[in-house]
Amino acid sequence: MSNTSPTLAQLEQKDTFIRRHIGPGKGEIEEMLSAIGASSLDDLIEQTVPAGIALPEPLKCGEGATEVEALSELKAVAAKNKINRSFIGMGYYDTHVPNVILRNVLENPGWYTAYTPYQPEIAQGRLEAILNFQQVTIDLTGLELASASLLDESTAAAEAMGLAKRVSKNKKANIFFVSDDVHPQTLDVVQTRADMFGFEIVTGPAEEAAEHDVFGALLQYPTSTGEIKDISDIIAAVQAKKGIVAVAADLMSLVMLKSPGELGADVALGSAQRFGVPMGYGGPHAAFFATRESYKRSLPGRIIGVSKDSRDRPALRMALQTREQHIRREKANSNICTAQVLLANMASFYAVYHGPQGLKTIAERIHRFADILATGLTQKGASKGVALKHSTYFDTLTVMVENKEDVLAKAYAKGMNLRADLEGAVGVALDETTTREDILALFNVILGDDHGLSVEDLDAEVTTQAVKSIPEELVRTSDILTHEVFNKYHSETEMLRYIKSLENKDLALNHSMISLGSCTMKLNATAEMIPVTWAEFGQLHPFAPLDQAVGYQEMIAELADWLIDVTGYDALSMQPNSGAQGEYAGLLAIQRYHESRGDSHRNVCLIPSSAHGTNPASAQMVSLKVVVVACDSNGNVDLDDLRKKAEEVGDNLSCAMITYPSTHGVYEETVKEICDIVHEHGGQVYMDGANMNAQVGITSPGFIGSDVSHLNLHKTFCIPHGGGGPGMGPIGVKSHLAPFLPNHTVINVETAGKDCGAVSGAPWGSASILPISYMYIKMMGSEGLRRATEVAILNANYVAKKLEGHFEILYKGNNDRVAHECIIDLRPLKEASGVTELDIAKRLNDYGFHSPTMSFPVAGTLMVEPTESEAKYELDRFINAMISIRQEIAKVESGEWDATDNPLHNAPHTLADICDSNWNRSYDRMLAAYPAPEVHRNKFWPTVNRIDDVYGDRNLICSCPSIESYIEG
Missing domain, CATH: 3.90.1150.10 (Aspartate Aminotransferase, domain 1)
Structure with missing residues (x-):
């Protein structure tokens, strides 16, 4: 018998990270390829991706490193940072992160891998933590209504300016006054935003605010240089002239100082960073924002509100502003899509823990x-x-x-x-x-x-x-944090159990796949997350001298080089701290470019009807007029309509914003022609980076012909969604736009434009989460990055193929292939049975799944993006759940089940339902709670029943309800 033991050389072969990140193994890939009728991954890509956009050469991101190698190399880079004791201030402070929060929230995938709580029945834990954050904000600012968090203090101040313009009764005024003692980075961001809106910024001593005809004013309390002064008379004087006053405040100081609300402010804002969130060279940090209840319709960002479920129990949900930019588009209050939920949760837990x-x-x-x-x-x-x-x-x-x-x-x-x-x-x-x-x-x-x-x-x-x-x-005399939640969990034992009790209410990636189209909920590997909590990255102030940040600068530069290679662009800015901020920064670069050429009249943005809602919302933030371009029956941009609209606007064309692959999940054959048409009319092409997971290593925005894109690092490049944030949206640009990248007033960014203002408070945005994307690319290498794209496309086509006999797949491209996501059309079923897309989304909760993206980009549909990280077993479990639900719908269609007395209409089912002694439904309890054999092995229980959205909006409550209200329910 021959000796078949492996040789030492074979044993020493790298245990590559690629096979850890990509869900299906070799055998599973072959099975799925066979199921969809492709002979290999290369064959699938040839069938799916237009040949004219295929990259001629492979990426140049190097060979993938093992987890051990990558961590060791990055640790050596991090060691080049010098961590001095920081006394710089300016809105950034060192802090003690309570270890119970560090370990059980920041380092816990149950918290950082969850998605935005658009499905509130399976997100009650996160929603409670965010509601606590709103309560902290309300208590400390002395105002009536708070949002769920914004990106940073500087952008929150810019949003306050926008709110002031919307609600001020001094409608003819165009001046926004900024006190000369606000933080310089705040003035920088506000000035940038004002330039694009056409507002005039006047700065001077706070006492001079009312001397100008203003629609609003921004004051700092305490001032950037530390002074505490009574600004109540200044506030009253501005308000007497119908202006709105925003006060940028320090959250910790408000524990001891009279609140902005008590001083008369209309808006209070600032950073919650010093409530237990590391400085991290600038972020991510949650900004707080509070205002009067009468301005609730103009409040930027998200609000968490208290509603009730179908059993009349209190239940939490996102209220009013939920996805409002997707609904109102260019009429949206702001383009905010990502909040800073994970960091807001940390700050709220800090307040709960300390009381x-x-x-x-x-x-x-x-x-x-x-x-x-x-x-x-x-x-x-x-x-x-x-x-x-x-x-x-x-x-x-x-x-x-x-x-x-x-x-x-x-x-x-x-x-x-x-x-x-x-x-x-x-x-x-x-x-x-x-x-x-x-x-x-x-x-x-x-x-x-x-x-x-x-x-x-x-x-x-x-x-x-x-x-x-x-x-x-x-001196503050009013009470703070009187609610029971802030007076109960002060021992570590109790705090640990409270955090765990909330985690148990949320479905995250550590439980099952989250197949959200356009949101790319893939693996956030532990090795990628580990460096985030290294002191070498966490304790550095964003305005520390550059010679103390050598490690950061080296890591950022290498990551930028990789992303430039991936995108086909020439330069990159890391400053935008969300995808929507990236859109804004990219459009800014385009407008600055036009102005430099004497083309400041170019003010029209062409946007396909299928585009993400943030696209038109971002366009209005740079004062562009949005002209909608039609899409054909296959979801592709209508070239004839594009030509017509481009000719109609003529020399006024600034740009077009497109998504690729299209929002409908297909590779449009004519994408290069789209770019050519826009360029022929003197416009620039902005390509939304949301769907980069279908491009990396196969094609690229720069190769296709676009001029600028943002990259959702929290999608394609593995930064986790954190329950709705953090995000990162760096922008890549062609060389002619490089001189117009955002810079910073405090720290000059050498690769940015010389005289370009900032879009975020810190020079490199949320720098402390950049190591996640760095580690991902380092470990995947060029080969792994392309393989991830290939398998993402395979997984999507496998799901589409398996479901197409049961549901209609709405759009397909070449050879009946989809890209990295597919859209399931539920409208025929809804018409035949009365079962809605919402019913199906909630019924999926009973099967242990988060719903796919609901009613976007087409109403009455579900958009599925399985990503490359899900193994065939999990894909099959999801497919089987959807097929089972289709069989349930058939029972409603046939009349076997009543239109309302059925498990779809009553989903999701909770323990309260199953344990109810008055169970009076015609279907079995076991069918309600355990609709498939796999559910028995790993049951996830929604903690509330279906939530009444209308009741929540009509009875807006955005502060913590009493504990008794839960008990009585």
């Missing part, structure tokens, strides 16, 4: 250290040319010094970063991580080593002298 008294202790400790530092600097500073600019403060001191450069040099030498952009002064911002040793080190840096000061002695002096660094009239 009102714990937050007061943290805030008072920070403020006490500021008092101690201020007292010492005042006592010893006069003789050393040191003085405080302000006598009031919460945590931030602006210190006037005679030798600023020497002070900064000494600070850097001692591993400390001070704020360096102030004239003749340094800024010192303290936070919850500040220690006594830090205060002494600051004295040494600012006063010299011979200061002779003692923290203990100064503490005693502060106590004895009752220092009034917060004006008495601005």
